[in-house]
Amino acid sequence: MTWLAVGVLAVGSYLLKASGLVALRGRRIPPMLDHVLSLLPAALFGALILVSTVGGDRALVLDARLAGLAAAAFALWRRAGFVVVVLSAAVVTALVRAIA
Amino acid sequence: MNPMRDPVLRPAITLGIAVGVFGVSFGVLASGDADLPIATTCALSLFVFTGASQFAAVSVIAEGGTAAAALGPALLLGLRHIGYGLSLDRTLRRSLPYRLLAAQFLIDESTAMATAQDDPEQGTRAFWAAGLSVFVFWNLGTLIGAIFGSVLGEPETLGLDAIFPAAFLALLVPLLRGPDARVAAVSGAVIALVLVPLTPAGVPILAGAAGALIGAWVGRRRRGRSSP
Numbered sequence: 001m002t003w004l005a006v007g008v009l010a011v012g013s014y015l016l017k018a019s020g021l022v023a024l025r026g027r028r029i030p031p032m033l034d035h036v037l038s039l040l041p042a043a044l045f046g047a048l049i050l051v052s053t054v055g056g057d058r059a060l061v062l063d064a065r066l067a068g069l070a071a072a073a074f075a076l077w078r079r080a081g082f083v084v085v086v087l088s089a090a091v092v093t094a095l096v097r098a099i100a
Numbered sequence: 101m102n103p104m105r106d107p108v109l110r111p112a113i114t115l116g117i118a119v120g121v122f123g124v125s126f127g128v129l130a131s132g133d134a135d136l137p138i139a140t141t142c143a144l145s146l147f148v149f150t151g152a153s154q155f156a157a158v159s160v161i162a163e164g165g166t167a168a169a170a171l172g173p174a175l176l177l178g179l180r181h182i183g184y185g186l187s188l189d190r191t192l193r194r195s196l197p198y199r200l201l202a203a204q205f206l207i208d209e210s211t212a213m214a215t216a217q218d219d220p221e222q223g224t225r226a227f228w229a230a231g232l233s234v235f236v237f238w239n240l241g242t243l244i245g246a247i248f249g250s251v252l253g254e255p256e257t258l259g260l261d262a263i264f265p266a267a268f269l270a271l272l273v274p275l276l277r278g279p280d281a282r283v284a285a286v287s288g289a290v291i292a293l294v295l296v297p298l299t300p301a302g303v304p305i306l307a308g309a310a311g312a313l314i315g316a317w318v319g320r321r322r323r324g325r326s327s328p
Contacts, residue, residue: 001136001157003143005167009157009174010147016178017150018203020185021192029186032316037183039284039312041152044177045272046288047308052159052264055296055304068262072269082270083121089266093259 064100068093108213108222112229115209119151120237125263126154127245133255133264134162138246145242149235150207152271153177159264160302169302176309184211191215191223205231279322284315 029037053069054060071092075085123145130141136158144154153174160170184206191214192202205228214227255261275281288311295304 001134001140001161001167001170003140005171006140006143006147009144009153009171012171012175013148013150013153013178013181014204016175017181017185017206018200020182021188021199021203021206022185022196029182032320034183035280035319036312036316037179039280039315040179040309041177042272042275042281043284043288043309043311043315044156044173044305045152045268045275046285046311047292047305048156048159048173048268049265049272050289050292050308051163051296051301051304052261052268054293055163055301057164058300059297060293064259065262065265068259069265069269072262072266076270076273082118082267083125085270086125086263086266089262090259093262094257095259097257097259 064093064096067096108217108226108229112213112226112233115213115230116233116237119209119234120241122151122267123238123241124245124248125267126151126158127242127247128249128252128260129155129162129245129263130158130242130249131246132249132252133260134158136161138243138250141246141249142239142243145239148174149204149238150178150181151238152208155264155267155271156305159268160305162261162264163301165301169300172302173305173309176306181206184208187211187215188223188227191217191220192227193220202227202231205235207231207234209234278319280315280319282315283318284311287311287314 049069053065054062068089072085072089075088080088126145127141130136130144131138144157148154156177157170157174160173161167185203188206188211192199210227210231213230214223217223217226252258252260272285276285288308291310292304292308295307299307
């Protein structure tokens with residue numbers, strides 16, 4: 001990741017944060033667009049979970065990460081905190097790899 | 101006055117510490133799994149300062165995607181801040197330079213805490229308390245994680261790559277309150293599943309954003325049927 005990419009991401013993120021506070025002042029956005037914007041994070045996290053679990057180099061890869069995700073889901077279901085959730089995913093994945 | 105008895109400072113500091121721990125895992129992943137230098141990792145937390153986008157960008161890099169491919173999903177995730185800014189329009193009713201400075205600290209936590217206050221003055225205080233507290237702890241956590249991640253062994257042996265889906269799942273669950281959000285999340289995952297074998301890294305996530313359109317469309321049809 002180059003400094004240029006870091007810069008573009010920083011400036012882009014800042015402009016998105018500032019736009020609602022400054023540029024759109026007083027104006028309203030249509031409710032339907034507002035609703036779609038509010039659903040964007042859920043859609044993107046769905047895609048991110050999928051890709052980070054079974055994504056490979058232009059291929060679907062089923063490996064120990066699936067067991068890690070299952071462990072994370074179980075921890076979340078038991079209302080565990082964030083640290084416990086990510087640690088259980090890492091530990092279970094590492095254990096499955098060590099055994100396999 | 102004891103800051104831990106203040107109704108605004110106490111939750112702000114507690115939130116900051118929790119996010120700081122999250123920052124440690126970001127630092128570990130960025131420097132360990134995505135192999136970024138410590139300086140780049142810390143620059144992301146200082147200047148981008150929005151965790152979800154940072155995680156998304158770094159996960160694309162870790163999958164072998166280019167920096168350009170990493171930008172799309174990260175910036176799309178940032179779109180929600182437009183809505184945050186709009187909802188804080190009445191709370192942060194100040195001069196333009198003030199708003200431009202506040203924009204850097206416009207994040208999930210500061211928005212949530214500011215909009216939870218009835219009084220605009222208290223809302224402004226809550227915004228800055230949460231924004232600054234999270235900023236300090238997030239960056240501290242990132243630095244610790246980046247140093248730690250760069251000296252750890254093979255990230256795969258330690259199962260660190262599985263932290264990505266676990267973190268994204270933990271971020272997703274609180275969003276799944278309505279049926280539209282569940283449709284959006286599942287649609288995003290299915291789109292990505294189909295595209296992973298066909299397209300370069302980053303594209304499946306970007307295309308998964310269309311899940312938001314599907315969620316809104318299905319929701320509108322459902323509401324159309326139930327209230328004719």
